[in-house]
Amino acid sequence: MNWLSMVANRLLWFVPTLVGLLAIVFLLSRVIPVDPAVLAAGENASAEQVQQVRERFGFDKPLPVQFVNYLRDIAQGNLGTSLFTQQPIVDDLASRLPATLELTIFAVLIAGLIGIPLGVFCGLHRNSWIDHVLRVVTVSGLAVASFWLAMQLQFLFSMKLGWLPLSGRIEGFPPETVTGLMLVDALIEGDREMIGSALRHIVLPTLTLALPAAATVVRFTRNGVIGVINSPSVAYQTAMGFPRRLIVWKYVLRMALTATVTQLGLIFGILLAGAVVVETVFDWPGLGAYAVRSILQSDYNAVMGFTLCTGALFVFINLLVDMLQAAIDPRGAA
Amino acid sequence: MDLLKRFARDRAAFIGLSLLALLVLAALFAPLLAPFPNDVFDFHIGNRLQPPSGTALFGTDRMGSDIFSRLLFGARITLMLAGIAVGSALIIGVPIGLVAGYYQNWVSDALMRIAEIFLAVPQIVLAIAIAQTLGPSIENVILALSLTYWPFWARLVYAETRSMRNEVFVESAVALGASPWRVIVLHILPNIASPIIVRTSIGMGATILTAATLGFLGLGAPPPTPEWGRMIAESREFLPEAWWYALAPGVAIFLTVLGFNLFGDGLRDILDPRTRRSV
Numbered sequence: 001m002n003w004l005s006m007v008a009n010r011l012l013w014f015v016p017t018l019v020g021l022l023a024i025v026f027l028l029s030r031v032i033p034v035d036p037a038v039l040a041a042g043e044n045a046s047a048e049q050v051q052q053v054r055e056r057f058g059f060d061k062p063l064p065v066q067f068v069n070y071l072r073d074i075a076q077g078n079l080g081t082s083l084f085t086q087q088p089i090v091d092d093l094a095s096r097l098p099a100t101l102e103l104t105i106f107a108v109l110i111a112g113l114i115g116i117p118l119g120v121f122c123g124l125h126r127n128s129w130i131d132h133v134l135r136v137v138t139v140s141g142l143a144v145a146s147f148w149l150a151m152q153l154q155f156l157f158s159m160k161l162g163w164l165p166l167s168g169r170i171e172g173f174p175p176e177t178v179t180g181l182m183l184v185d186a187l188i189e190g191d192r193e194m195i196g197s198a199l200r201h202i203v204l205p206t207l208t209l210a211l212p213a214a215a216t217v218v219r220f221t222r223n224g225v226i227g228v229i230n231s232p233s234v235a236y237q238t239a240m241g242f243p244r245r246l247i248v249w250k251y252v253l254r255m256a257l258t259a260t261v262t263q264l265g266l267i268f269g270i271l272l273a274g275a276v277v278v279e280t281v282f283d284w285p286g287l288g289a290y291a292v293r294s295i296l297q298s299d300y301n302a303v304m305g306f307t308l309c310t311g312a313l314f315v316f317i318n319l320l321v322d323m324l325q326a327a328i329d330p331r332g333a334a
Numbered sequence: 335m336d337l338l339k340r341f342a343r344d345r346a347a348f349i350g351l352s353l354l355a356l357l358v359l360a361a362l363f364a365p366l367l368a369p370f371p372n373d374v375f376d377f378h379i380g381n382r383l384q385p386p387s388g389t390a391l392f393g394t395d396r397m398g399s400d401i402f403s404r405l406l407f408g409a410r411i412t413l414m415l416a417g418i419a420v421g422s423a424l425i426i427g428v429p430i431g432l433v434a435g436y437y438q439n440w441v442s443d444a445l446m447r448i449a450e451i452f453l454a455v456p457q458i459v460l461a462i463a464i465a466q467t468l469g470p471s472i473e474n475v476i477l478a479l480s481l482t483y484w485p486f487w488a489r490l491v492y493a494e495t496r497s498m499r500n501e502v503f504v505e506s507a508v509a510l511g512a513s514p515w516r517v518i519v520l521h522i523l524p525n526i527a528s529p530i531i532v533r534t535s536i537g538m539g540a541t542i543l544t545a546a547t548l549g550f551l552g553l554g555a556p557p558p559t560p561e562w563g564r565m566i567a568e569s570r571e572f573l574p575e576a577w578w579y580a581l582a583p584g585v586a587i588f589l590t591v592l593g594f595n596l597f598g599d600g601l602r603d604i605l606d607p608r609t610r611r612s613v
Binding site (some may be wrong): 024276 | 587
């Protein structure tokens with residue numbers, strides 16, 4: 001299969017995958033014993049009020065009809081109204097997306113800046129004591145429950161040492177929303193206190209989120225470097241008398257980094273899953289915390305909106321990664 | 335045996351195996367090992383939130399129960415939960431992967447598409463949604479985890495089966511008139527068992543982390559079940575004073591997951607020389 005037909009094939013499946021995902025979540029939300037109309041109408045609603053709500057939201061129609069109606073609304077960019085915030089879900093998601101993006105971008109940067117150099121070093125100095133120590137650290141980093149790590153960081157740095165804030169995104173009034181990224185907005189406003197506050201708030205959630213991602217990056221980069229070093233091309237270059245520095249910087253690094261790029265989809269998945277927990281513990285007003293709250297409150301429109309949003313993002317990123325991978329390494333396209 | 339010797343020489347795998355042995359022993363003999371086996375249900379408000387001491391090794395919780403005793407019984411829940419969930423995910427995922435990989439037609443395409451739909455959102459989100467829908471209980475957590483994790487095995491087995499499909503020994507079995515069922519079960523399955531076993535060990539670790547997260551969010555078994563994630567959630571409001579409260583269950587989760595991951599890495603080195611870690 002060539003590159004174009006691979007991409008076409010994947011694009012073709014993009015929409016059916018999302019519709020399937022929605023069908024699963026939709027079925028889930030409708031088999032529950034709780035009547036969504038009763039939930040939406042509130043505790044003290046009378047039978048007539050519940051009936052009104054049921055008709056207004058279309059809960060009285062048969063399931064397949066409800067599903068088709070729901071898909072039609074989505075196609076028009078309407079994800080429905082949250083039963084709890086009473087806001088359109090598109091607005092809810094849009095207002096929370098920047099907070100999650102800010103967290104994720106920082107986590108990716110940290111994971112990459114720490115993980116790639118360490119992974120390269122370990123790959124070049126295989127079985128050195130640093131390699132052994134880092135192997136223990138990375139294996140451990142993947143075994144820690146992130147909610148527990150978050151709590152321990154809060155305990156140490158906020159409660160005991162008082163160096164960093166416990167939760168939230170900023171103290172006092174937030175800067176005017178331009179990008180929605182608190183730190184960038186604070187920089188635009190040029191207020192030092194705001195910048196400092198935003199920075200202090202983001203440290204602990206980012207660290208918690210970045211740890212498993214960094215551990216994964218170290219492992220893949222290390223394996224990539226080792227794989228390249230043992231390849232015939234490097235043996236040839238060595239035999240030809242190329243200086244080691246040239247071989248490492250020009251050939252090994254470039255080939256090893258492609259091994260890491262192909263894992264971006266996996267890393268993104270780790271971060272998205274991590275955000276759900278980390279945002280909840282640190283009271284970070286992003287998509288993850290929104291999803292957990294919506295699920296716990298049985299706010300199914302919001303849950304489905306979130307699922308669609310993350311599902312689309314996830315499928316899209318994996319498509320990009322596959323395209324990138326196929327472009328870098330034609331062998332994998334088959 | 336050669337395999338065992340190689341395994342014993344790998345220090346990391348040996349540590350993993352030891353951690354798992356410890357966990358199994360703790361779970362099996364919890365009633366004998368626990369200094370206060372009744373503290374799973376009993377409470378002694380007078381002793382609440384006591385720091386670690388000679389009597390309460392890891393301190394006491396908000397109900398005055400011995401955390402160490404509850405931890406031991408928690409090992410049973412963790413093992414049972416992850417064991418059944420991973421077992422069911424295998425029972426669903428392996429046959430689907432085998433069938434889809436062996437027959438290359440629209441049915442196999444459809445099956446793998448369904449698996450991909452499940453893989454399109456982070457597992458934790460799907461698990462939270464299913465567990466919340468079904469209501470908080472251990473059985474529902476197990477169901478939620480099995481439903482979210484089967485596609486991993488389906489995809490793995492599918493890929494492995496497809497690569498086996500064109501091997502000479504499979505072709506000759508088919509040429510000799512073996513039924514598809516016989517080829518799949520007797521010829522393909524034994525040859526792809528290694529990667530399945532390796533992934534099962536690592537999958538146990540991932541499942542335990544997800545299960546603990548569900549417990550932490552209040553979607554697991556209701557109190558007073560000594561589930562580790564729930565114990566950590568309960569401890570949150572007593573920080574920073576009761577620092578020991580979350581410490582022991584958190585370390586227990588860490589060591590358990592570490593054990594499964596190290597064990598899985600070690601197994602891979604032995605069973606699958608192609609992907610040896612320290613080539």
